[in-house]
Amino acid sequence: MTFSSSLISWYEVNKRDLPFRGTKDPYLIWVSEVILQQTRMEQGVTYYLRFIEQFPDIRSLAAASEEEVLKTWQGMGYYSRARNLHASALEIRENFGGKFPATYLQIVKLKGIGDYSAASIASLAFGEPQAAIDGNVYRFITRYFGFRDEVGSASGKKRTREKANSLMDKNQPGIFNQAMIEFGALICTPQKPSCHNCIFNTSCYAFKHKLILKIPVKKKKVFIRKRYLNYLVMTFPERGKPRVILNKRSEEDIWKNLYDFPVIESMVRLSSSGLRKTDEWKRIFHGKKPSVINISEEFRHILSHQVILATFYHISLEEPPEGFDIRLPLDQMNSVPLPRLITRYIQKYFQG
Ligand code: SF4
Structure with a gap:
């Protein structure tokens, strides 16, 4: 079995049942990604349901005032996310006739959408083979391959993305990305990863070398x-x-x-x-x-x-x-x- 097929088999059995799981609607994927970027899963699901009830599609989001969007966002923090969602909905209405752009290169240009969200949307909604690297995937890959680049560094991002792209099952990029994220979130967790139950433990660099808590290499402390x-x-x-x-x-x-x-x-x-x-x-x-x-x-x-x-x-x-x-x-x-x-x-x- 290849890395990708082992991972996807694991995912099919172990994935969490989430309200946005399985959708191919780029708008819903986008909203869920933006909310989950800085909000814990349990809370994020509640906020996601509240948000899409109020704004079920691009049209309704673009038709709202920024103040209405901020009001619905209230409690989630990091309000620039809400402002950017709204600004991008307006841009999609103006420049794409209200239809979500369908390629990674177009999506990544929208306000507030970074590499990760663009890859996630492009792969899940449009089947484009682009690896989505969030904190979960970064941790999993850097541990498994023993990469020592600092979290957030350009070299670390590049190496991890290249590696994930090379491992990806190009026939099902969306599922592969979700499986990577889920594996990092459930098994290769930050503090106490479940190494003894991990299907990759015989080939994992960090496990073999007892470096689990040293990789990924943390950023130097920022001034608070x-x-x-x-x-x-x-x-x-x-x-x-x-x-x-x-x-x-x-x-x-x-x-x-x-x-x-x-x-x-x-x-x-x-x-x-x-x-x-x-x-x-x-x-x-x-x-x-x-x-x-x-x-x-x-x-x-x-x-x-x-x-x-x-x-x-x-x-x-x-x-x-x-x-x-x-x-x-x-x-x-x-x-x-x-x-x-x-x-x-x-x-x-x-x-x-
Ligand atoms: S063995 Fe541990 S560190 Fe390595 S991939 Fe599995 S859970 Fe992560």
Whole structure:
């Protein structure tokens, strides 16, 4: 038996039953790939079902506003994925008459679609022999062949892709790719791979040389930046009802186009009196009488290259300060797309 036929036989018996398994619809494959890139499988399946219920095809996704798409994406994090899905749906509508492009080279040019997703879609939906290399496949191949390239390096990507392409069953590239991914996810796992039950253990380099936890070679640690966000949750009465001021994040920073509250960012953790001494506080509340009615605990929110430490100051005002135009009834804060950090705060302090 060849490597590929052994793998595919294993896959046919052991594959997980997933809602997007077996589909040849490129749109559904695309959505599932994008969601699973940075979301755990159990959660990802729930989000996938929610997303395709709302947007069952390219046409419905392209017809939606970006804000609607972000709202449906809420909770999944890494919102650039949602923005890119939407932008690519628009592009497919404009340039491909609403029909998903059918070749790897066309697909890889769409916004937010990298080599892996393009290969996955091209192989599964259109039968094009392109190896899809995600973290699971990278780990499996580098261990099996003993490759020592660092994770994420250009040389590692090239070598692994070439190897996977050479192993691929060209008659069923989609199944081969899925089987590789499934094998990495279920057997050749990051921490405790099931080497003793592995069908490849007699020929696996890392197993033979006791290098399982040394391969793949990890990237050097990246610098994690700490950010202190002091949120101003300003509420005021309008026609007898409380309103809150929100902020739409428009800069090239985390959570672009999502909403949070006006914020004063500091280099260090500030006390309440320290915050009141900042220029921004004085500018915002000049001539006003802000009454701080609650200071939250510090929320810790971890992103890929930064740790956010956020404190929320609930401030009651007679009237809103100048320069803040986005005002919503307090009980409608959830109607706009919000980062997970903000929903955690709202749930704890306004709905808890
Ligand atoms: S023997 Fe272990 S390390 Fe090698 S391919 Fe199998 S599970 Fe992965």
